[in-house]
Amino acid sequence: MGKKHKRLFRNILSRFVLLLVPVIFFTFCQEKEKSDETNLLLLGAIVSANSGPSTVCQTNADGTVDTTMPTIKKGTFALCRPSNGAVRHYRIEGLKIIGGHTAVSLYVGLPENYSAEVNRNSTLAAGQFGMNFYSGSGTGGFVPGYAYANFGPNESNIKNLTSNGNSTAPPAPTVAGTSLINFIEQEVDLCFDLTAAAPPRLTVWVSGKNTANCKTRTNLTTGNALLNEVTWTGGDPALATGFSFIGLSANSGISFSKIVTSTQLAAP
Numbered sequence: 001m002g003k004k005h006k007r008l009f010r011n012i013l014s015r016f017v018l019l020l021v022p023v024i025f026f027t028f029c030q031e032k033e034k035s036d037e038t039n040l041l042l043l044g045a046i047v048s049a050n051s052g053p054s055t056v057c058q059t060n061a062d063g064t065v066d067t068t069m070p071t072i073k074k075g076t077f078a079l080c081r082p083s084n085g086a087v088r089h090y091r092i093e094g095l096k097i098i099g100g101h102t103a104v105s106l107y108v109g110l111p112e113n114y115s116a117e118v119n120r121n122s123t124l125a126a127g128q129f130g131m132n133f134y135s136g137s138g139t140g141g142f143v144p145g146y147a148y149a150n151f152g153p154n155e156s157n158i159k160n161l162t163s164n165g166n167s168t169a170p171p172a173p174t175v176a177g178t179s180l181i182n183f184i185e186q187e188v189d190l191c192f193d194l195t196a197a198a199p200p201r202l203t204v205w206v207s208g209k210n211t212a213n214c215k216t217r218t219n220l221t222t223g224n225a226l227l228n229e230v231t232w233t234g235g236d237p238a239l240a241t242g243f244s245f246i247g248l249s250a251n252s253g254i255s256f257s258k259i260v261t262s263t264q265l266a267a268p
Contacts, residue, residue, distance in 0.1 A: 055080065060260075067246070067259045074251045076107075076115050079244040085263035087244055090131075091191035091214050092259045095183050097145070099253020101137040105130050106259070107247060108194060109240030117249070126152045127240030129194060129202075135184055135253070145184045149192075149202060149227070157232050161204065187255070189214040193265045199236035202229040203267055220266040 054073065057080035058066040067080040081087050090106060097104060107114070108129040124130055129151050136145035146162040182188075189207040191214035194200045203225045205212040210224035222228045244261065248254055 064260050064262045067261070068257070072248065072251060072254050074248055076117065076245050076247040079246060079259055079261060081244065081261050082263050086196070087261045087263060088195065088265045089191065089193050089262040090259065091189065092256055093189045093215070094187040094255065094257035095133065095190065096187045096255045097133060097135040097184055097253060099135060099250050102135040102253045103249040104133045104254055105247040107245040109242040110245055112243050114243065114245055124150060124152055127237045128152060129239060131192065133183055147183065149204065151199065151202070151232055152236060154233050157236070159227060159229055161227060191266065193267055194239055195265065196238060198238035199232040200239045202227065217266050222267050
């Protein structure tokens, strides 16, 4: 091949390489961009799955509001509430606790950012209310499962809802329980009123006990209630103005379908 042809060939080859380099670089950039987009989508899906809402609110046609939890997790979570008026009636549906040494509590009249970890010996301030369920424990000395309500810090304001009583209270409460229900081996519906009086009237019903039906509310009276407490201790205040929460002591062993709040008392 002559010098002239060799020079021509080198020129063509150089131009081809110069054209090929941008094409390769552009293709690489496109593939990297697609890979980055895919990684971002996967990361977004993971973050979304792990950061979903702890509770979901739904307002019903009758003005009541449902609180549901897509995933049971340990912690204290605010209950959904109607937009107008104080909550006067609460209902927890399908409650069941199968985990040992596991507690569920409904708190009323607490600060908006309350986040204390729930346990069966939680202490409340004056005007605050708690409805508590404890599954019991077979370790370190057998403790049976029980349920109780408490209003404020006074231990005499602990009102048992199970016949075995609250084994953590030094003096036995004056109001003995009547075997609330077996919330450890079966799902139960429990509901209660808290009035605006000072102190508040607490009236508790359990579906299937004394013909009560918490879901329909049509036959709930003070006469068929499991507990109707009006006196508490002398000088107790009205229910504190604040927010309502559910506290769960574990990530598993607890189930319930929803908690319903209403501004209307079941038994006015």
